[in-house]
Amino acid sequence: MATQEVAIKANLQIFLKADAEVLDEVMVVAYGTAKKASFTGAASTISAKKILKDIPINSFEEVLQGSAPGVTVNSNSGQPGAALSIRLRGTGSMNAGNEPLYVIDGIPVVSGDVAVSGVSGDTKSFNIMSSLNPSDIENITILKDAAAASLYGSRAANGVVLITTKKGQEGKTTISFKANWGITDWATKNRETVNGDQQRELTYEAFYNEGILYKDYDEVQAKQYAQQNVDVWAPKLDRYSDWESALFKSNGSMENYEFAAQGGNENTNFYASLAYKNEKGMVESSWMKGFFGRANVSHKSNDGKIKMGVNISMSKQSSSQVSEGYAYANPYFVTRWYAIPNIPIYNEDGSFYEGFPIANLGVANPVKDMNLDKSLSSVFRSSNSLWASYEIIKGLILKQTLSYDYIMNEATTHWPKASHNGNLHQGLMIKIPYQNHNIYSSTVLNYITTINEKHNVDVLIGWDVDDKKETYVEAVGKGYSTDLLPELENSSTPMTASSGYSRDRLLSVLSRFNYDYAGKYYISANYRRDGSFSLRDK
Numbered sequence: 399m400a401t402q403e404v405a406i407k408a409n410l411q412i413f414l415k416a417d418a419e420v421l422d423e424v425m426v427v428a429y430g431t432a433k434k435a436s437f438t439g440a441a442s443t444i445s446a447k448k449i450l451k452d453i454p455i456n457s458f459e460e461v462l463q464g465s466a467p468g469v470t471v472n473s474n475s476g477q478p479g480a481a482l483s484i485r486l487r488g489t490g491s492m493n494a495g496n497e498p499l500y501v502i503d504g505i506p507v508v509s510g511d512v513a514v515s516g517v518s519g520d521t522k523s524f525n526i527m528s529s530l531n532p533s534d535i536e537n538i539t540i541l542k543d544a545a546a547a548s549l550y551g552s553r554a555a556n557g558v559v560l561i562t563t564k565k566g567q568e569g570k571t572t573i574s575f576k577a578n579w580g581i582t583d584w585a586t587k588n589r590e591t592v593n594g595d596q597q598r599e600l601t602y603e604a605f606y607n608e609g610i611l612y613k614d615y616d617e618v619q620a621k622q623y624a625q626q627n628v629d630v631w632a633p634k635l636d637r638y639s640d641w642e643s644a645l646f647k648s649n650g651s652m653e654n655y656e657f658a659a660q661g662g663n664e665n666t667n668f669y670a671s672l673a674y675k676n677e678k679g680m681v682e683s684s685w686m687k688g689f690f691g692r693a694n695v696s697h698k699s700n701d702g703k704i705k706m707g708v709n710i711s712m713s714k715q716s717s718s719q720v721s722e723g724y725a726y727a728n729p730y731f732v733t734r735w736y737a738i739p740n741i742p743i744y745n746e747d748g749s750f751y752e753g754f755p756i757a758n759l760g761v762a763n764p765v766k767d768m769n770l771d772k773s774l775s776s777v778f779r780s781s782n783s784l785w786a787s788y789e790i791i792k793g794l795i796l797k798q799t800l801s802y803d804y805i806m807n808e809a810t811t812h813w814p815k816a817s818h819n820g821n822l823h824q825g826l827m828i829k830i831p832y833q834n835h836n837i838y839s840s841t842v843l844n845y846i847t848t849i850n851e852k853h854n855v856d857v858l859i860g861w862d863v864d865d866k867k868e869t870y871v872e873a874v875g876k877g878y879s880t881d882l883l884p885e886l887e888n889s890s891t892p893m894t895a896s897s898g899y900s901r902d903r904l905l906s907v908l909s910r911f912n913y914d915y916a917g918k919y920y921i922s923a924n925y926r927r928d929g930s931f932s933l934r935d936k
Contacts, residue, residue, distance in 0.1 A: 399414040399415065399416060400414070400415045400416065402414070402415075423443075425437065425441065425443050425537075425539055426443075426537065426539045426560050426562050427439075427441065427539065427541070427546070427560070428541065428546070428547065428548075428549035428550060428558070428560075428910075429504070429549055429840075429842055429844075429858060429860060429908075429910065430844065430858065432912070435917065436854075436912070436914055436917070436920060437546075438545060438912075438920050438922040439541060439542075439543055439545040439546025439547075439922075440541070440542040440543040440545070440546055441539055441540060441541050441542060441546050442466035442467060442468070442469070442539070442540045442542070443466075443537060443538070443539050443540075444461070444462070444465050444466060444537060444538040444539075444540070445537050446535045446536050446537055446538075446564075455532055457482065457525060457527060457528045457530075457532070458527070458530060458532040458535055458538070458561075459471055459482045459484055459525075459527060460482070461532070462484065462538070462540075462559075466540050468486060468487045468540075468542055469484070469485070469486055469540060470484070470485040470488075471483070471484055471485075472485075474523075475521070475523055475722060476584075476585060476679070476680070477523070477679050477684050477719050477720070477722075478650075478677040478678070478679050478684060478685055478686035478717060479523070479524055479525060479528055479677075479686035479715070479717040479719075479775075480523040480524075480525060480719075481510060481511035481513075481523045481524065481525040482525055482527075483496075483497070484497060484498055484559070485556075486498050486540060486542050486556060486557030486559075487542055487543075487557065490555060490556050491555075491556075495556070496556050497509065497510050497556060498540075498554075498556045498557040498558055498559050499547075499550055499553045499554045499556070499557070499558045499559070500527065500558075500559050500561065501550070501558060501559070501560050501561065502530070502561045502563065502781070503561070503562060503563055503709050503783065504783075504785075504799055504840070505781075505783050505799070505801045505803070505838055506550070506553065506838065506864065507781065507803055507836070508526060508803060508805060508834055508836055508866075509526060509527050510525070510526065510527075511523050511524060511525065511526075512524055512526045512777070512805060512807055512832070512834070513775060513807070513809065514807060514809045514830045514832045514870065515773070515809060515811060515828075515830070516809075516811060516828040516830055516872050516874060517773075517811055517828065519723070519725075520721075520773070520811075521719075521721065521722040521723050521725075522719055522773055522775065522809070523719070524717060524775050524777060524807070526777070526779065526805060528686075528715065529688075529690070529711075529713040529715065529777070529779040529781075530561070530690075530711075530713075531656070531671065531673045531690040531692065531713075533576070533656050533658065533671065533673065534563045534564055534658075534669075534671055534690075534692050534711075535561055535562070535563060535564070536562045536563060536564045536565070537562050538559065538560065538561055538562075539559075539560040539562075540557065540558070540559055540560075541554070541557055541558040541559075541560065542557050545922065545924070546558070548924040548926060549908055549910060549924050549926055550926075551904075551906060551908075551926045551928045552928065563669075563692065563694060563709065563711075564658075564660065564669045564671075564694065565660075565667060565669055565694055565696060566660045566661055566662040566667030566668040566669045566694065566695070566696070567660060567661065567662060567667060568662050568663060568664060568667060569661065569662070570661060571659060571660070571661030572659070572660055572661060573657075573658070573659045574656075574657070574658045574659075575655075575656065575657050575658075576654075576655075576656045576658075577653075577654065577655045577656070578653070578654050579651070579652070579653045579654075580651070580652050580653075581649045581650065581651050581652075582649060582650035582651065582652060582677075582679075582680075583649050583650070583680075584680070588642075588730075589734065591642075591733070591734070591738075591739075592738075592739075593638060593739055594632070594634075594635060594638030594639075594738075594739035594740050597632045597738050597739055597740050598628055598632045598634065598740065601627070601628045601631050601632040602624045602625070602628040602632075603624075604624075605623055605624035605627040605628060606620050606621060606623070606624035608623075609623040609624060630754070631740075631755070632738065632740040633740055634740075635739075635740060635742065638739035638740065639737075639738075639739050639740075639741060639742055639743045640739070641732075641733050641737040641738075641739070641741075641743065641764075641765075642733050644743055644765045645681065645729035645732075645733060645737075645764060645765060645768060646680050646681060646729060647678075647680055647681070647682065649680070650677070650678050650679045650680050650684075651677070651678045652675075652676070652677045652678070653675070653676050653677075654673065654674070654675045654676075655673065655674045655675075656671065656672075656673040657671065657672045657673070658670065658671040658672075659671075665697055665698055665699070665700065666695070666696070666697045666698075667695070667696055668693070668694065668695045668696075669692070669693070669694045669695075670691075670692065670693045670694075671690075671691065671692045672689070672690070672691050673689070673690040673691075674687075674688070674689055674690075675687060675688060675690070679720075681720050681729055681768070682768065682769055683718050683719075683720055683768065683769050683772075684718060684719055684720050685717065685718050686715060686716070686717040686718075687715070687716055687717075688713060688714055688715030688716060689713065689714050689715075690711075690712075690713045691711065691712050691713070692709075692710065692711040692712075693708075693709075693710045693711075694707070694708075694709045694710075695707060695708050696708075702789070703788060703789040704786070704787070704788055704789075705786065705787045705788075706784075706785065706786040706787070707784075707785050707786075708782070708783070708784050708785075709781075709782070709783045709785075710780075710781075710782050711779075711780070711781045711782075712778075712779065712780045712781075713777075713778070713779045714776075714777075714778050715775075715776075715777045715778075716774070716775070716776050716777075717774070717775045717777075718772065718773065718774050718775075719773050719775075720768075720773070721771075721773075726759075726761040726762075726764070726818075727764065727767060727771060727818075727819075729764060729768065732761075732764045736755060736756070736759060736761075737764060741755070741756065743763070743765055750763040750765065750766040751763060752766075761818065762817065762818030767817050767818050767819075770813075770814055770816055770817035770820070771811075771812070771813050771814075771817050771819055771820070772810065772811065772812040772813075773810075773811055774809070774810045774811075774812075775807060775808070775809050775810075776807070776808040776810075777805065777806070777807045777808075778804075778805070778806045779803075779804065779805050779806075780802075780803075780804045781801070781802075781803045781804075782801065782802050782803075783799060783800065783801035783802075783838075784799070784800050784801070785797065785798065785799040785800075786798055792847075793845055793846045793847045794843070794844075794845045795843070795844050795845075796841075796842075796843050797840075797841070797842050797843075797844070798839075798840070798841050799838075799839070799840040799841075800838070800839050800840075801836075801837070801838045801839075802835075802836070802837055802838075803834075803835075803836040803838070804833075804834070804835055804836075805832075805833065805834040806831070806832070806833050806834075807830075807831070807832040807833075808829075808830075808831050808832075809828075809829075809830040809831075809832065810827070810828070810829055810830075811826075811827070811828040812826070812827050812828075812884050813825065813826040813827075814878075814881035814884070815878060815880075815881055816881060820881075823876035823877070824876060824877045824878060824890075825876060825877065825878030825881060825884070825889070826874070826875070826876045827874070827875050827876075827878075827884050827885065827886055827889060828872070828873070828874050829871075829872070829873050829874075829886060830870055830871070830872045830873075831870065831871055832868070832869070832870040833868070833869045833870070834866070834867070834868050835866070835867045835868075836864070836865070836866045836867075837863075837864075837865040837866075838862075838863070838864050838865075839862070839863040840860065840861075840862050840863075841860060841861045841862075842858055842859070842860035842861075843858070843859050843860070844856070844857070844858045845857045845858075852915055852916045853913070853915060854912075854913065854914045854915075854917075855911075855912070855913055856910070856911070856912040856913075857909075857910070857911055857912075858908075858909060858910040858911075859907075859908070859909045860907070860908045860909070861906070861907055861908075862904070862905070862906040862907075862908065863903075863904070863905055863906075864902075864903070864904040864906075865901075865902075865903050865904075866901065866902045866903070867899075867900070867901045867902075868898075868899070868900045868901075869897070869898065869899050869900075870897065870898050871895075871896070871897045872894070872895065872896050872897070873886055873892075873894070873895045874892070874893040874894045874895070875888075875889025875891065875892050875893060876889055876890075876891050876893055877889055877890035877891040878890070898935065899933075899934075899935045900932070900933060900934045900935070901931075901932070901933045902930065902931070902932050902933075903930065903931040903932075904928055904929070904930050905928070905929045905930075906926060906927065906928045906929070907926070907927050908924075908925065908926040908927075909924070909925045909926075910922075910923070910924050910925075911923045911924075
């Protein structure tokens with residue numbers, strides 16, 4: 399409905415009018431486009447011009463929250479590059495996956511967390527969808543119900559996110575440059591901690607109660623017992639430690655530089671972009687940076703019957719993450735666990751304090767270890783597609799699409815001899831190169847016609863082939879003479895070496911039938927049948 403502004407008065411009646419422009423708006427749907435007024439499924443559209451234009455974000459998923467009804471975006475980590483959890487209309491399964499299917503320019507793509515690690519319980523995370531520059535997006539359509547997403551089969555059980563990237567426009571070539579900088583802070587205020595004197599008071603009270611309740615001490619004995627222990631567990635210091643300031647920065651930061659050019663003529667148009675992003679977290683060793691490039695080119699014949707195009711995108715990202723969860727190396731956890739103000743950070747000679755209770759807990763001084771252990775990911779992604787269409791007769795169009803999506807993730811874990819973890823192994827290195835190859839082919843025949851100016855018919859039949867292959871190699875070595883030569887060939891003791899291979903192939907036939915009478919009565923039917931093949935060798 400159209401927005402109206404009316405003056406306030408005692409008796410107020412407002413009659414809303416249809417917004418013809420919105421009803422006639424063309425939206426991207428499964429295997430094509432449709433007018434909003436004729437679309438019978440549940441979908442939401444997000445325009446880049448309205449939503450993404452001036453919002454400084456590092457991943458487009460961040461803008462989905464609050465931009466479309468029924469969409470929930472959560473993050474289990476605040477570290478740069480960590481994967482996000484997207485839910486469309488809630489959780490669909492208790493045991494299977496709940497992430498939606500992502501389709502970019504008509505191509506189903508790999509999404510979600512692609513991080514790999516050889517460390518048991520490692521919380522490393524990497525969101526592969528961060529390889530898509532938000533500024534390259536033209537619009538987003540979210541298909542929510544079965545009717546809207548059924549053409550994508552079982553993969554669309556949790557909904558579909560359709561992303562259309564920018565295309566060139568006929569006219570004079572335009573060049574744009576955008577740069578932004580910003581700072582990041584905690585999403586919520588951290589739980590307050592006590593100071594050194596308050597810690598002594600609480601510790602004294604705890605041991606006093608223990609003496610009275612569990613050791614049957616009298617008043618004098620309980621106080622003596624409490625005083626003896628409080629001087630051990632929470633000693634009085636001339637200057638109490640500020641672990642939070644030592645482990646965290648005052649704020650994180652982000653910077654982004656983008657260059658784009660677009661233009662074309664009557665037959666050929668293009669869009670090209672190049673971007674650099676750098677995001678730093680609240681811990682010195684938590685960061686992500688990378689380069690992103692895209693080129694979209696399309697061409698049509700003079701008579702408009704033949705159209706073809708190529709979409710090429712590449713990205714190279716590097717990230718470093720710190721431990722999370724209940725790991726002793728998680729700075730947030732240790733400041734809420736054992737790193738109390740009454741434990742010194744440094745000895746009097748300036749060396750790191752590693753006495754009681756740190757030594758008794760079997761952990762290292764977290765400030766000493768903070769920048770020693772490395773958990774790195776270097777991710778390269780190249781997504782390329784070719785498409786061509788031919789109008790056989792008026793309204794009957796045959797379209798062929800072929801794409802190749804390649805992901806290479808080189809994951810490295812390095813524990814130097816100087817760190818607590820590394821000292822146990824005299825230095826340790828884990829290398830895991832992980833590769834994902836995805837070949838996709840789509841052939842569709844679409845016929846759109848109007849009979850007697852009232853009967854509008856849209857019929858589509860198609861054939862899809864989706865071939866996905868994953869490979870990885872893991873190698874571990876320990877025992878290094880020096881931390882300056884951490885590569886595996888310099889280790890004295892090779893520990894393990896393994897590899898894995900998996901392949902999934904999906905063959906599908908699909909069809910769609912849409913009919914409406916004079917734009918008043920609508921019928922829509924979809925059909926899809928999948929055949930799958932899987933191979934695992936690990």
